[in-house]
Amino acid sequence: MTDLTPEDKYSAKPIRIGEVDPHPDKPAGEFISIVVTNDYVNDEYLKIVVDVPDRALTAKAGQFFHLLCPTPDGAEVWMRRPMSIYRVDSENKRLEFLYKKEGRGTQGMAMLEPGDEFNIVGPLGVGFWLEESWKNIVVLGRGVGLATLAPLSQLAAEHNVGVTAILSARNPEVVMSRDLFEGLGANVIEVVDTDDSSNVDNVEKILEGLIADGKADAFFTCGSNRLLTLMKRLGKTHDVAGQVAMEQNMACGLGACYICMRTFEVDGEKTLRRVCRDGPCFNMQEAVGW
Amino acid sequence: MVDLSVKIGDVTLQNPIMPASGAFSWDYGDVIDLNRLGGLVAKTICREPRLGNPTPRMAETEAGIIQSIGLPGKGIDYFLENIVPEYNKWEPPLIVSVSADTAEDFAAMTRDLSVDGVDVIEVNISCPTKAPSGGNFAMHSEHTKMVMDGIRAATDKPVWAKLSPNAGDIVSIAVAAEEAGADAVVLCNTFLSLKIRTDNFRPALGNKFGGLVSPALKPIVMRMVYQVAQECTIPVIGIGGVTKAEDVVEYMLAGASGVGIGYAGFRNPTALTTIIDDLEEWCDERGIKEISELIGAVRDDDIEWDPLVAASHGV
Numbered sequence: 001m002t003d004l005t006p007e008d009k010y011s012a013k014p015i016r017i018g019e020v021d022p023h024p025d026k027p028a029g030e031f032i033s034i035v036v037t038n039d040y041v042n043d044e045y046l047k048i049v050v051d052v053p054d055r056a057l058t059a060k061a062g063q064f065f066h067l068l069c070p071t072p073d074g075a076e077v078w079m080r081r082p083m084s085i086y087r088v089d090s091e092n093k094r095l096e097f098l099y100k101k102e103g104r105g106t107q108g109m110a111m112l113e114p115g116d117e118f119n120i121v122g123p124l125g126v127g128f129w130l131e132e133s134w135k136n137i138v139v140l141g142r143g144v145g146l147a148t149l150a151p152l153s154q155l156a157a158e159h160n161v162g163v164t165a166i167l168s169a170r171n172p173e174v175v176m177s178r179d180l181f182e183g184l185g186a187n188v189i190e191v192v193d194t195d196d197s198s199n200v201d202n203v204e205k206i207l208e209g210l211i212a213d214g215k216a217d218a219f220f221t222c223g224s225n226r227l228l229t230l231m232k233r234l235g236k237t238h239d240v241a242g243q244v245a246m247e248q249n250m251a252c253g254l255g256a257c258y259i260c261m262r263t264f265e266v267d268g269e270k271t272l273r274r275v276c277r278d279g280p281c282f283n284m285q286e287a288v289g290w
Numbered sequence: 291m292v293d294l295s296v297k298i299g300d301v302t303l304q305n306p307i308m309p310a311s312g313a314f315s316w317d318y319g320d321v322i323d324l325n326r327l328g329g330l331v332a333k334t335i336c337r338e339p340r341l342g343n344p345t346p347r348m349a350e351t352e353a354g355i356i357q358s359i360g361l362p363g364k365g366i367d368y369f370l371e372n373i374v375p376e377y378n379k380w381e382p383p384l385i386v387s388v389s390a391d392t393a394e395d396f397a398a399m400t401r402d403l404s405v406d407g408v409d410v411i412e413v414n415i416s417c418p419t420k421a422p423s424g425g426n427f428a429m430h431s432e433h434t435k436m437v438m439d440g441i442r443a444a445t446d447k448p449v450w451a452k453l454s455p456n457a458g459d460i461v462s463i464a465v466a467a468e469e470a471g472a473d474a475v476v477l478c479n480t481f482l483s484l485k486i487r488t489d490n491f492r493p494a495l496g497n498k499f500g501g502l503v504s505p506a507l508k509p510i511v512m513r514m515v516y517q518v519a520q521e522c523t524i525p526v527i528g529i530g531g532v533t534k535a536e537d538v539v540e541y542m543l544a545g546a547s548g549v550g551i552g553y554a555g556f557r558n559p560t561a562l563t564t565i566i567d568d569l570e571e572w573c574d575e576r577g578i579k580e581i582s583e584l585i586g587a588v589r590d591d592d593i594e595w596d597p598l599v600a601a602s603h604g605v
Binding site (some may be wrong): 277 | 313322323333348554
C-alpha cells in the first residue's frame with residue numbers, strides 16, 4: 001500500500017489558470033491560485049500575492065475567499081480559513097491577502113512559497129456597499145481589520161466618494177493600508193497606542209470633528225469591538241449610516257452549515273445571522289459586536 | 291458507459307451521491323451544478339423556529355472537527371412556503387429531513403410535509419445535539435419502533451430513518467425501523483464527542499457536546515452498514531467519511547445503495563460532483579455496466595479462517 005497524497009484522498013475539481021471555466025456565470029468557484037510572493041510587510045503582517053483564474057477577479061470590496069491552508073505540522077488542517085481580500089489586481093490578474101500568523105491555518109499559509117499551488121474558494125459573501133447620497137465616508141479600522149477595509153479605498157475612488165481613513169495600530173511601524181488609502185487620495189489619520197492617540201476618547205473627538213465638517217456621510221469599521229461600539233454610538237446620535245465587517249470561524253463558507261453565527265439586533269429583536277452569507281459586511285447599527 | 295442510477299425503494303436516483311443533511315443547502319449551487327447530484331437533502335426542519343445552539347459551533351481536533359449546530363431553522367411553515375420551492379428549482383429528488391420531540395409530533399410533521407415537491411422524508415430520529423433530552427429515539431429499538439409506526443401511518447411518501455451510531459446495537463435499531471415500515475435506513479448521524487480546551491479548561495463547543503465529522507468515521511460506519519445490510523432487506527444509505535469515489539465503491543460493496551457526504555463538501559465544494567465523475571470513470575475502467583452490481587458485492591464468503599493457512603497467502 002502506498003500513502004495517499006492529498007489529491008488522492010480528497011476529490012475536487014478546482015479551476016486552474018488558463019483552463020476553460022465550466023461555470024463562468026456562477027458567482028463563486030473553487031480555484032487553484034499560484035503563489036507569486038508571500039513575505040512579511042512589517043514585523044507583524046504578511047502579504048500573499050497569488051495569480052488567479054479570471055472569475056476570481058470578480059471579487060468586490062469586503063468579500064472574502066475561503067482558503068485551504070497547507071498544514072504547518074504534518075497533521076490535518078480540517079477546515080478552510082476565511083480571509084477578506086486586501087486587493088484585487090485586475091491588470092495582473094492577481095489577488096492579495098494580508099494576514100497575521102496566529103493559528104495553524106495562517107502558520108501553514110506562511111510556509112507557501114512562490115510557485116506553490118493554493119486552493120481558494122470564492123469570492124464569497126456580501127461586501128461593502130455605497131449609497132448614492134454618500135459623498136464622504138469615514139473608514140476606521142485597527143490591526144489586520146484594516147486589510148478588510150483597504151478595498152474600500154478603490155470602491156470609493158471609483159464612485160468619486162471622499163474618504164477619511166483613521167488607521168489604528170499598536171505602533172507606527174504596523175499601521176496597515178496607509179499607502180493604498182493615500183495613493184487613492186484619502187485623508188489618512190494614524191492613531192497608535194505608543195503615543196496614546198488610539199484611545200477611544202481621542203478617536204471619538206476625531207470622529208466628532210469629521211461629522212461637524214460634513215465629512216462623515218457613512219462609517220465603516222472592522223477589527224475592533226471597541227471601535228465598532230464607538231462608531232455605532234456616534235452613528236446613532238448623529239444619524240450616520242454605517243457598515244461593519246465581521247469575522248467568525250466557518251466550515252462551508254457558502255451558507256449551508258450555520259456554524260459562523262453572530263448576534264444582531266433588528267427592530268429591538270435579537271437574531272442570529274451567518275457571517276459567511278448574510279455578511280461579512282453588515283449594517284453597523286444591527287451588529288451587537290463580539 | 292456505466293449506469294450510475296440506484297433504486298432506494300420506489301425512488302430512483304440518477305447516481306448514489308447525495309449531500310448529508312445539515313451539510314448542504316441550495317447555496318452550493320453558487321459553485322456546482324446541483325442537477326448532477328443523486329438527491330438534494332435539506333437541513334432538518336422542526337415545527338417551530340429555532341435559533342440553534344450557542345457558539346462556538348465547531349472545533350477542530352486531531353481527528354476531524356466536532357460540531358453542534360442545534361437544528362436552527364425558521365419552522366415548518368416557512369420551510370414549505372420558501373425552502374421547498376427553492377430546492378424545486380433543481381431537478382434531483384428532494385429529501386426533506388425532519389425532527390420532533392415527541393412521537394406524536396413526528397407523525398404530525400411527517401403528514402404536514404407530505405406535499406408535492408417533497409419526494410422523500412428522512413426522519414432524523416437520531417440528532418445527538420438537538421437537546422439533552424428527547425428527539426433521539428434511535429438509541430433504543432422499542433422507541434424506534436414506536437416513533438416509526440406513527441410516522442409510517444402518517445404518510446405514503448417514502449420514509450428513510452436516520453439512525454444513531456451512538457446506539458449500543460445498531461442492527462436491532464435498523465431491524466426495528468424496517469419492521470415499522472421504513473423504506474430505507476440512513477447510517478449514520480454523528481458520533482457524540484467532547485473537546486475540552488487546556489488553555490481555559492472549558493468545553494470547546496458552546497453546547498458542550500458535539501458530533502464528530504471526519505474521514506475517520508468511514509471504517510466504523512462501514513462496519514455498521516455491512517452489519518445492517520446483512521440483517522435488513524430495505525436499502526441502506528451510508529454516511530461517514532466519504533471523500534473520494536473509492537469510498538463510495540467501498541460503502542456499496544458493504545451493502546449501501548447510496549451515500550451521503552458532509553465533510554468533503556465543506557473542504558472542497560466541488561467534491562460531490564467530482565466524486566460522481568470519478569465514480570463513472572472507475573466503473574468504466576473496470577467494465578462495470580450498472581453500479582447497482584456493486585451493492586453488497588463484498589467477497590467475504592471464502593475467507594480463510596485457519597490462521598496457519600491464511601498466513602501462507604499473499605496480501
